[in-house]
Amino acid sequence: MRALGSLSELIFPVRCLGCSVLGIEICSSCRTLWSRHIYRTESSFDGRKFPIYSSVKYSAVASKVIMKSKEDALSIADNLIISSLDHALTYFQKEIGSGFLVPIPSRMSASRKRGRKYINRMVEGLGITPLDVLSHSRAVRDQSTLHAADRIKNLDGALFVNPQTQKIFSKSDPAISVIIIDDLVTTGATLSEAARALHAGGFHVLGSVTACLAKPVR
Secondary structure (H helix, E strand, O other): OHHHHHHHHHHOOOEOOOOOOEOOOOOHHHHOOOOOOOEEEEEEEOOEEEEEEEEEEOOHHHHHHHHHHHOOOOHHHHHHHHHHHHHHHHHHHHHOOOOEEEEOOOOHHHHHHHOOOHHHHHHHHOOOOOOOOEEEOOOOOOHHHOOHHHHHHHHOOOEEEOHHHHHHHOOOOOOOEEEEEEEEEOOOHHHHHHHHHHHHOOOEEEEEEEEEEOOOOO
């Protein structure tokens, strides 16, 4: 998938990721909807709140950037996601602290189809080796079509820390601090389940960083 994405960029002229106009990866008009700021929200697990830092508000343009990155492995879209993660992570580290970056795992079927672990690749784009410790304990549905209550039910107990990893890090005192990384936060259900699983696995969850924010997390 990565090779095909690169080949297509050589053959076809550059078009704006948002509106497809020729000439630039994201035009000045669409750039206003992909403008990096810092958005601080929060979610919780087991009654424990944790901060979420995001960089770009979700929009039709953001949706297209994410899809071109996630499904087509288009490097210019990857770079926009990586740059937005870097922006939010910089603020998080200044205000909250530093820790190992733990990517949200993709469903196995999605990773096979894409030919890569998507969020892992975004973390690697930051020049950082991800702490790849989360896995799915059971099959889950695609979250994009689910409402808030269904998202929580879909992910309840769905993630866990690999037992061998848990054994290695359980010897650490104090617990290893981690930051959860994802491309988008909508209801916060995915991040909450990841935080729960990491806490159960003996890690100290500082919070989460995402490239985009779909709406305030409540």
